[in-house]
Amino acid sequence: MRTHYCADVNESDIGKSVTVSGWVASRRDHGGLIFIDLRDKDQVVQLVCDPADNVEAHKLAEDVRDQFVLIATGKVRARGEGLENPKLKTGKVEIVVDNLIIENKSLPMPFDLGDDKVNEEIRLKYRYLELRTQKSYDIFKLRSKATVATRNALDELGFLEVETPIMTKSTPEGARDYLIPSRVHGGEFYAMPQSPQLFKQLLMVGGFDRYFQIAKCFRDEDLRADRQPEFTQIDVEMSFCDQEDVIEIGEKLIHSIFTKCGFDIPEKFNRMSYSDAMELYGSDKPDMRYDLKMVDVMDIFARCDNEIFSNIAKDAKKNRIKALKVPKGDEIFSKRQMKGFEDYVRKFGAGGLGYFQMKEDGLKGPLTKFFTEDDIQAIIDRCELEVGDAVFFGAGNKKLVWDYMGRFRIYLAEMMDIIPKDRFEFLWVMDFPMFEIEDGKMKAMHHPFTMPKTDENGKIVYDELEDLQSISYDIVLNGTELGGGSIRIHKEDIQKEVFKLMGISDEEAEEKFGFLLDAFKYGAPPHGGFALGLDRMIMLMTGASSIREVIAFPKTQKAQCILTQAPSEVDQEQLNDLSLRIRKQVQA
RNA sequence: UAGUCGUUAGAUAAAUGGAAUAUCGUGUGCCUAUCAAGCACAAGUUGUGGGUUCGAAUCCGAUACGGCUAACCA
Known part of the structure; x- marks a missing residue:
């Protein structure tokens, strides 16, 4: 259909006939002579419709309006002296149209595209229009580069990409789950994963040695500028490794991603203990800029x-x-x-x-x-x-x-x-406490599968339980928690002791994580890993002020999708299938 | 749930309790070299619902919606 993307039309095409297609970014009617800025995925090229060249094309161009879809064929020519536009990549040339097709019309825009002062509610309702802007395109281009770089880097390091289930088992502890009612098993529910944590550990027991996944995760907690109910994590796990091995992989991966995305960052990152971070900066994710x-x-x-x-x-x-x-x-x-x-x-x-x-x-x-x-x-x-x-x-x-x-x-x-803006300060925060006390109850700070620090005999030793450290690490970038990980427990006796310290009974552990504990009885290798928040990473790379800008179809703070109006009510028939009855809220 | 800021035309903003304005967009007309071009003209339910007042965008309750924050986020 097209011979060139708009961005690719340049001086070497002068004299040639080209076909471009895209959306009208602007149309200027100078009376008789009409200029159209045509934009495709990213850049703009200028079309000229002159009745002296082609009466029909000019007549059609009179009806053209912003964001119409056009297919235009014409000869490329150099712009005259003083008529060049230095703001455009294609500003030295223009296309003299001799065949114009109005492929589709468009209503006037409900808001000014590219004006980031426009109320977010309107921009989200017409998200597909906002995506049409260069700014959005650039964000998603970068995001795509980052995910491709992730796959390439981890592939080279011998990691296997494996998909884990979205419909899975609810695991208490941690955030609230999103639940999916089962039709076949009335009254029972799947849960959407808060992270592929347990599955990736099972993959280690499965002998895959090195796993990764660009994984969607779901958490039913209140939203923030940097938090969405569904988000993407670069999830990594490896076997027969210690903390240094994992950190090395993490640094290689992050360095590779940032480099491929055009940012210059160090190969090794500074480190700080959790307790220093808290004592000096009052935060486990200090901004070191x-x-x-x-x-x-x-x-x-x-x-x-x-x-x-x-x-x-x-x-x-x-x-x-x-x-x-x-x-x-x-x-x-x-x-x-x-x-x-x-x-x-x-x-x-x-x-x-x-x-x-x-x-x-x-x-x-x-x-x-x-x-x-x-x-x-x-x-x-x-x-x-x-x-x-x-x-x-x-x-x-x-x-x-x-x-x-x-x-x-x-x-x-x-x-x-x-x-300082435009600076990336990475920091590993290390040696998190194993537990924290909440309402008098001992809770895992990371998760209950995190390996506590042990002595040379592999025994857990501590004076005060609160001071017991774990083999865990967070990667912090400019005061944002980019990700974290740990070495996991792979031995039954340590896992049992940790559960005991947390006040989780054998029965409870069996019911909640029995499948994992069973798996560990069949030769679990030592293993550990980490996960990086992809959305946050892209947010920091692009300087976006909200995570919503780097997610194609994000949700508002009330966890709604303004575009599709989700969540929404469903038919009674669907509810019957799922053995569900909605308790109506009575208006006071 | 709470705190806070906000809601005026399609968008963005302005307006001492006294005529609702501007810019962009839209529509119509004019214009042959602009760079989101220029000129002229045109179109308005101040989120909703009450109250105070001769008179409310403005003051006072109420309510809805949105942003940010807190609780939550192993």
């Missing part, structure tokens, strides 16, 4: 006259008093702003937010009166304060302090606009 580290000042506050602080400082195990220095903060922020920061951290459970200002004549602030001169000097030294700096304090339960001081760090960085 800027500094703003926290400093511990609990010992100094223990000596102050303020009982609130000295009491908090008494329990060094449970509590923290952290200082966050903001270079030149006293010069940047007004006193009013500094007080306003307190409101920000209160939203995340902080009792308050103390601050000092470093003035010419020493440290000032509402809290200084509680400290001796020596201790004030100690604070200055510990925080390395210089004139013009401000320093903020958070005190209380360590998890709370980490959380709100960590958020405050990000908030400050955004406010001061010190986050």
